[in-house]
Amino acid sequence: MSDTTCGSTDESNSNCGGAETKATDGGAATENTSASSPACGASDSSGSSSCGTSKSGATDDKVGSTADDFDADPGRLFAVGLGPGQPEGMTQRAKATLLEAEHIVGYTTYIDLIPDAVTEAADELYDTPMCGEVSRTEEAVDRALAGNDVAIVGSGDPNVYALGGLALEIIESKGATASALDFEVVPGVPAAQSCAARVGAPLVNDSVSISLSDHLTPMADIESRLHAVAAEGFTIAIYNPWSRKRRENFETACEILLEHRPADTPVGVVHGAGRDDEAVEIVELGELKSLGETDLIDMTTTLLVGNEETYVWDGQMITPRGYESKYDY
Numbered sequence: 431m432s433d434t435t436c437g438s439t440d441e442s443n444s445n446c447g448g449a450e451t452k453a454t455d456g457g458a459a460t461e462n463t464s465a466s467s468p469a470c471g472a473s474d475s476s477g478s479s480s481c482g483t484s485k486s487g488a489t490d491d492k493v494g495s496t497a498d499d500f501d502a503d504p505g506r507l508f509a510v511g512l513g514p515g516q517p518e519g520m521t522q523r524a525k526a527t528l529l530e531a532e533h534i535v536g537y538t539t540y541i542d543l544i545p546d547a548v549t550e551a552a553d554e555l556y557d558t559p560m561c562g563e564v565s566r567t568e569e570a571v572d573r574a575l576a577g578n579d580v581a582i583v584g585s586g587d588p589n590v591y592a593l594g595g596l597a598l599e600i601i602e603s604k605g606a607t608a609s610a611l612d613f614e615v616v617p618g619v620p621a622a623q624s625c626a627a628r629v630g631a632p633l634v635n636d637s638v639s640i641s642l643s644d645h646l647t648p649m650a651d652i653e654s655r656l657h658a659v660a661a662e663g664f665t666i667a668i669y670n671p672w673s674r675k676r677r678e679n680f681e682t683a684c685e686i687l688l689e690h691r692p693a694d695t696p697v698g699v700v701h702g703a704g705r706d707d708e709a710v711e712i713v714e715l716g717e718l719k720s721l722g723e724t725d726l727i728d729m730t731t732t733l734l735v736g737n738e739e740t741y742v743w744d745g746q747m748i749t750p751r752g753y754e755s756k757y758d759y
């Protein structure tokens with residue numbers, strides 16, 4: 431298995447670089463460990479942690495180590511969703527799991543979102559910049575196979591365009607089992623829900639999430655899915671709406687939506703929900719495309735596109751659930 435192409439992943443504009451294991455108050459690791467230490471795991475960093483090595487371009491597309499390479503009794507592995515970003519947006523269960531984990535592994539931006547009291551309690555933090563999701567996940571699995579209790583973290587929920595599935599796939603590809611690692615997904619609040627909450631109640635009826643990232647899904651498939659869900663009248667949560675490389679995808683998505691929905695359809699635009707740079711606007715679908723050039727829409731923005739019944743009242747987006755057709759109020 432190999433790593434992803436730098437710049438085509440979903441989360442930030444940061445440059446690719448070596449992984450870093452940070453010292454914590456409770457641990458002694460201080461060195462840069464872009465090549466894994468045997469004590470932590472057996473990832474072959476030459477094969478999987480360098481950015482820009484996509485599967486199509488890789489010469490070695492195998493996971494670097496297998497379960498048989500580890501002698502220790504395995505530790506536990508948790509895929510933990512952090513929620514939108516602020517400490518109070520994290521579930522108690524996620525926090526408790528992180529406090530119990532000996533190693534916490536994640537994309538640097540997400541590790542930075544974890545409260546200091548939690549990261550300081552861990553023996554080791556292993557963070558890598560954007561574009562290392564396969565090698566980072568493999569590192570987490572290897573550390574668990576080496577006998578450590580490990581949490582791999584991500585924003586929102588591990589089941590929403592995130593690493594829950596990748597962790598299981600890597601465990602399987604190493605010849606290990608989920609049960610041997612006591613693997614568990616610890617849910618978090620997904621961006622669709624935390625962003626919906628910022629604009630009122632736009633997702634109350636049937637809704638669908640769709641990601642505009644063509645990093646792993648061909649744009650032609652994304653376009654046909656968007657046509658289908660827009661035509662069916664779902665409210666739509668759009669993840670990964672924008673990147674420098676995906677600006678055409680955003681513009682195409684706006685055009686597709688306008689083929690199926692009136693220009694005055696309300697759209698909630700939520701940037702950085704729960705983070706320091708949070709920005710929220712409710713706009714009309716017809717003006718959405720022009721916002722692509724503004725700071726409001728980037729890789730930490732989620733769009734909430736109303737259905738034909740969605741309306742705006744007193745600054746709140748409302749998608750009726752249908753009570754009004756059955757009850758008087």
Ligand SMILES: C[S@@+](CC[C@H](N)C(=O)[O-])C[C@H]1O[C@@H](n2cnc3c(N)ncnc32)[C@H](O)[C@@H]1O
Pocket residue numbers: 440441514515584585586587588589590591592619620621622625668669670671700701702703704705728729730731732733
């Ligand atoms: C790779 S997906 C991860 C989704 C995450 N697992 C979840 O459950 O929300 C990244 C996308 O999630 C959305 N996102 C994540 N955090 C967000 C936040 N705090 N505010 C708005 N959108 C966010 C953005 O659309 C971003 O491009």
